[in-house]
Amino acid sequence: MSGADWLSYSLQDFVMFGPQVFLRLFVRINQDLWPWQLLAVVIAIFIPVLISRQNRAARRLAVGLMSLAWIVSGYGFLVGYFGPINWPAAWFGWAFVAQGALLAAAVFSGGVHDSRLAIGRLAVLWLLAVCVLPWLAMADSGQWEAVGLFGVAPGTTAAAGALALALVTRTWRWVYLPLLVLWSLFSAALLWVLQTWWLLVTPVATLLLVGAGFWLSPRTAQSPD
Amino acid sequence: MANQITRRKFLISSGLAGIALKAPMLFANTSGSTALSPTMRRIPGTDESIPAIGMGTWITFNVGGDEQLITQRTEVLKTFFELGGTVVDGSPMYGSAADVMGEALNALDGHDRIFAATKIWTGDESATRAEAARSSRRWGVDRFDLLQVHNLLGWQGHLETLKQMRANGEVRYIGITTSHGRRHREFAQIMEREPLDFVQLTYNVLDREVEDRLLPLAQERGIGVIVNRPFQGGSLFRRFQSEPLPDWAGEAGVGNWAEFFLKYIISHPAVTCAIPATSKVEHMKENMGAMYGTLPDASQRQRMAGYVRSL
Ligand SMILES: NC(=O)c1ccc[n+]([C@@H]2O[C@H](COP(=O)([O-])OP(=O)(O)OC[C@H]3O[C@@H](n4cnc5c(N)ncnc54)[C@H](OP(=O)(O)O)[C@@H]3O)[C@@H](O)[C@H]2O)c1
Numbered sequence: 001m002s003g004a005d006w007l008s009y010s011l012q013d014f015v016m017f018g019p020q021v022f023l024r025l026f027v028r029i030n031q032d033l034w035p036w037q038l039l040a041v042v043i044a045i046f047i048p049v050l051i052s053r054q055n056r057a058a059r060r061l062a063v064g065l066m067s068l069a070w071i072v073s074g075y076g077f078l079v080g081y082f083g084p085i086n087w088p089a090a091w092f093g094w095a096f097v098a099q100g101a102l103l104a105a106a107v108f109s110g111g112v113h114d115s116r117l118a119i120g121r122l123a124v125l126w127l128l129a130v131c132v133l134p135w136l137a138m139a140d141s142g143q144w145e146a147v148g149l150f151g152v153a154p155g156t157t158a159a160a161g162a163l164a165l166a167l168v169t170r171t172w173r174w175v176y177l178p179l180l181v182l183w184s185l186f187s188a189a190l191l192w193v194l195q196t197w198w199l200l201v202t203p204v205a206t207l208l209l210v211g212a213g214f215w216l217s218p219r220t221a222q223s224p225d
Numbered sequence: 226m227a228n229q230i231t232r233r234k235f236l237i238s239s240g241l242a243g244i245a246l247k248a249p250m251l252f253a254n255t256s257g258s259t260a261l262s263p264t265m266r267r268i269p270g271t272d273e274s275i276p277a278i279g280m281g282t283w284i285t286f287n288v289g290g291d292e293q294l295i296t297q298r299t300e301v302l303k304t305f306f307e308l309g310g311t312v313v314d315g316s317p318m319y320g321s322a323a324d325v326m327g328e329a330l331n332a333l334d335g336h337d338r339i340f341a342a343t344k345i346w347t348g349d350e351s352a353t354r355a356e357a358a359r360s361s362r363r364w365g366v367d368r369f370d371l372l373q374v375h376n377l378l379g380w381q382g383h384l385e386t387l388k389q390m391r392a393n394g395e396v397r398y399i400g401i402t403t404s405h406g407r408r409h410r411e412f413a414q415i416m417e418r419e420p421l422d423f424v425q426l427t428y429n430v431l432d433r434e435v436e437d438r439l440l441p442l443a444q445e446r447g448i449g450v451i452v453n454r455p456f457q458g459g460s461l462f463r464r465f466q467s468e469p470l471p472d473w474a475g476e477a478g479v480g481n482w483a484e485f486f487l488k489y490i491i492s493h494p495a496v497t498c499a500i501p502a503t504s505k506v507e508h509m510k511e512n513m514g515a516m517y518g519t520l521p522d523a524s525q526r527q528r529m530a531g532y533v534r535s536l
Binding site: 009012013016017018021024025028081084085086087 | 284318
């Protein structure tokens with residue numbers, strides 16, 4: 001294809017589904033999962049409690065639960081529901097599964113540090129992410145069943161999951177980072193084309209939380225890596 | 226499809242009669258004509274005619290496994306059939322649209338009513354048959370009426386196989402597609418050299434480049450023309466729907482903007498069929514309305530193009 005040909009394409013040409021179909025993915029997965037998403041809510045609230053215990057085992061359990069959330073939202077929402085209408089979403093789904101596996105590997109190979117953290121800030125940011133972001137899909141769709149929960153919806157999972165950057169050691173942090181950035185850019189472009197303006201807050205929040213994750217992570221000198 | 230023509234005509238006319246009884250105003254268009262016969266176009270070089278308005282499936286039929294939306298899209302297809310439509314265009318590129326079309330056709334028992342057109346969309350030039358077979362399984366049709374090389378991707382290899390497939394009766398017609406005005410020079414060269422039945426290209430009241438070369442060439446070479454993006458992907462409505470139709474719209478057989486855009490296209494003598502896409506039953510009814518009543522003549526077409534430019 002010539003350069004001029006490529007210039008004739010717009011972002012719109014690559015999005016092959018409409019906003020109605022996209023927003024219904026949230027409704028459908030919630031209907032199909034019911035009542036198991038309640039467990040996801042409990043886990044989302046429980047994670048900052050675990051982190052606040054300043055105890056290595058609790059912190060590893062918290063990261064382990066985040067790993068599970070990546071895997072479930074990646075395989076469930078992205079591969080299972082989103083993939084059939086959008087191939088890149090399925091690829092991202094598998095990348096989410098890999099990201100979850102990565103966090104699990106960090107848990108089992110000493111990649112979760114036990115240095116002191118600004119727990120209060122971390123907890124507030126976490127709770128903001130898991131309590132506020134889920135309502136955005138609802139705001140765009142007008143249906144409360146579209147709530148995008150942590151561990152179910154990939155956007156909320158990635159946004160809150162960005163805070164794991166503060167919990168893992170330096171090497172793991174850099175391996176964990178690329179998907180967060182790629183996913184944010186991909187979903188921002190998609191939501192822009194779909195004109196789901198409320199949901200567009202999620203990738204922006206994810207990038208801000210990536211920054212927060214680095215900011216809250218212990219200094220290199222303290223990091224055992 | 227060809228041997229079903231009598232049955233199809235019967236279904237169309239009985240469907241139309243039913244609709245006309247229920248909604249007599251539908252066909253009483255502003256030009257005063259109450260013609261009940263849809264505008265049909267002959268496929269060049271054959272005795273077969275197809276309705277001048279077909280249906281696209283890009284975006285609109287890609288609803289995945291959403292049963293509620295599959296049911297709703299089935300209603301769209303049902304309306305299309307009831308109003309005399311037959312030509313449906315798809316592509317393996319359109320995500321789940323082929324599976325959704327298959328489900329809708331099953332639900333409506335519509336396999337013998339459809340003129341099924343899809344595309345070959347793979348860079349692997351040896352995979353033509355395999356991709357056609359995969360698509361027929363997804364649509365649930367024995368064979369396609371028309372197979373087109375999507376956006377000229379790997380066209381040399383695909384076209385050779387498609388010619389063999391046509392000769393063997395594995396497909397009835399073959400063609401190539403482009404859109405958004407891309408690669409027109411190469412497209413014209415292929416049209417000049419290859420024995421194509423159809424080309425598919427973008428044409429609408431704003432994107433008129435094809436009037437200069439490709440449409441006259443299709444006429445000269447006896448190639449049918451399927452028009453994609455007749456509403457410029459919907460942006461014609463976004464730009465013009467809030468504007469009034471011209472005073473003389475009725476004289477051109479036009480009662481709403483959908484008819485304005487579509488009648489402009491199908492009144493071009495080289496055009497065989499336009500394939501607007503919609504996800505809504507109401508829009509389908511409007512779009513199919515363009516297939517009934519009078520069509521604008523050459524001077525009215527000029528006025529139509531001038532009018533939208535002036536807005
Ligand atoms: N290279 C290729 O081979 C190629 C490229 C492009 C397209 N195509 C084919 O051509 C077909 C048509 O092109 P397209 O789908 O890109 O664009 P299009 O048909 O020009 O426009 C479709 C858009 O118009 C809206 N619409 C339809 N009827 C309407 C009405 N009566 N009132 C208001 N809005 C209406 C639809 O929204 P609603 O759903 O809300 O009605 C949809 O958003 C495609 O579906 C595809 O099959 C082929």
